[in-house]
Amino acid sequence: MIGIGAGDPEHVTVQAIRALNHVEVLFVVSKGPEKKDLVRLRREICDRYIERPDYRIVEIPDAARDRRPRDYRAEVDAWRVRRAALWEPAILEELRDGGCGGFLVWGDPSLYDGTLSVLEQIRVAGNVELDYEVVPGISSVQALAAKHRIALNRIGGAIQITTGRRLAEGFPEEADDVVVMLDGGCTFREVALSGIDIYWGAYVGTDDELLLAGELSEVSDEIERAREEVRRRKGWIMDTYLLRRHERG
Amino acid sequence: MIGIGAGDPEHVTVQAIRALNHVEVLFVVSKGPEKKDLVRLRREICDRYIERPDYRIVEIPDAARDRRPRDYRAEVDAWRVRRAALWEPAILEELRDGGCGGFLVWGDPSLYDGTLSVLEQIRVAGNVELDYEVVPGISSVQALAAKHRIALNRIGGAIQITTGRRLAEGFPEEADDVVVMLDGGCTFREVALSGIDIYWGAYVGTDDELLLAGELSEVSDEIERAREEVRRRKGWIMDTYLLRRHERG
Numbered sequence: 001m002i003g004i005g006a007g008d009p010e011h012v013t014v015q016a017i018r019a020l021n022h023v024e025v026l027f028v029v030s031k032g033p034e035k036k037d038l039v040r041l042r043r044e045i046c047d048r049y050i051e052r053p054d055y056r057i058v059e060i061p062d063a064a065r066d067r068r069p070r071d072y073r074a075e076v077d078a079w080r081v082r083r084a085a086l087w088e089p090a091i092l093e094e095l096r097d098g099g100c101g102g103f104l105v106w107g108d109p110s111l112y113d114g115t116l117s118v119l120e121q122i123r124v125a126g127n128v129e130l131d132y133e134v135v136p137g138i139s140s141v142q143a144l145a146a147k148h149r150i151a152l153n154r155i156g157g158a159i160q161i162t163t164g165r166r167l168a169e170g171f172p173e174e175a176d177d178v179v180v181m182l183d184g185g186c187t188f189r190e191v192a193l194s195g196i197d198i199y200w201g202a203y204v205g206t207d208d209e210l211l212l213a214g215e216l217s218e219v220s221d222e223i224e225r226a227r228e229e230v231r232r233r234k235g236w237i238m239d240t241y242l243l244r245r246h247e248r249g
Numbered sequence: 250m251i252g253i254g255a256g257d258p259e260h261v262t263v264q265a266i267r268a269l270n271h272v273e274v275l276f277v278v279s280k281g282p283e284k285k286d287l288v289r290l291r292r293e294i295c296d297r298y299i300e301r302p303d304y305r306i307v308e309i310p311d312a313a314r315d316r317r318p319r320d321y322r323a324e325v326d327a328w329r330v331r332r333a334a335l336w337e338p339a340i341l342e343e344l345r346d347g348g349c350g351g352f353l354v355w356g357d358p359s360l361y362d363g364t365l366s367v368l369e370q371i372r373v374a375g376n377v378e379l380d381y382e383v384v385p386g387i388s389s390v391q392a393l394a395a396k397h398r399i400a401l402n403r404i405g406g407a408i409q410i411t412t413g414r415r416l417a418e419g420f421p422e423e424a425d426d427v428v429v430m431l432d433g434g435c436t437f438r439e440v441a442l443s444g445i446d447i448y449w450g451a452y453v454g455t456d457d458e459l460l461l462a463g464e465l466s467e468v469s470d471e472i473e474r475a476r477e478e479v480r481r482r483k484g485w486i487m488d489t490y491l492l493r494r495h496e497r498g
Contacts, residue, residue, distance in 0.1 A: 014260070014262075110394030110399065116399070134396075136260070138262060138385050142360075143385055146384065149381070150359065151360070151362065152359045152360055156322055160409050161410070162424075166407055174421050174423050
């Protein structure tokens, strides 16, 4: 499982390049409308770093998913089972005995990505004799912080990394620095508190990169407009942000 | 500011390699007993990736620091001022007008590292006309997760990244997955709750790497022993861990 960074081909690590050149088959999971841009970026990474001429790219169709389930966790669990059912035969079919394949993961495999748990499920099921290693990658959170030239934490402080869904339930009490991922909308608008700065970024590290920052009450309209405009134009969006509560006391 | 990863020279990104080859001077901040090992690792990274023959390494002495202050934040603030006072003349002296220097940062510059804020302080002070970019790096947290082959979050869950100091005040309520950094001791021993798994690692990514995992109550003695033994032998330790609360309900 190879983390390839947040979009900038230069995020790729030496370890990932070595892994890319070790595998015979690269499994890539086809996704929705973002496909075209990400396929282009992925191809750029492969063309640039893979020197062995004989590798193959195998596309695996992704399983269908209910985006507005009543029970989010149960739906994601079931979705992973459906994904494993599609991936397992692809692995069996495309890899020879003792062969080595790679799964490319945008960002870092340890952060809000299901690839690891799907592979683990296949391993545990035992129909494929499977072992795997994980190669960490630069996450969009790190790319965001680097571009804004900020640390995620303040002195001695805690950082919460959470989802749009959870943020909608309220701003965390136990951390003054909150990173929000998987936000399908603009949940920061629902944060009623004043005294919060936002550091927002979309497509960070790519040519389409957008960065905005400021006091939340002052820039949230602008972020929402920019986000909507670019999402419409490109057909998909990938954004992340840090909410930073002003010093208390 | 160049993040160079958690210790494995292969964590270095293509972006970092480009930056390493762009700078004329590499500023490195000398630290305490860890010096020997880290200097060796750093030299390995420079030798391996820097192709320009004319770069210089300049060591900056680090400022003294009270490790057991009454007011932690005030002391770190003051320490940063002392660091800026040592770094600023080094930059003025070693860099020509229009020159470019690099600061190497272990892990990722956005995560519990003060380099960024010291440079920003120097920039704001205005005695050096200074601009800088940040190159993200693989953090020890990501390296830890990759080696244990785990995601940091669970489905839809939040992650808290915190310090040993804060963990001593209690296990967070708002996240079931808690990453602990900067723990000078074994603060996980003070977590009274049962039903917690720990994924621990020291020197992750280096030849000295140690990994241990299991139910906290069952492995905490073993981790403490291993940690103490290796800390004594090497004279310093760099460890991180994830505490994972069992599913509730």
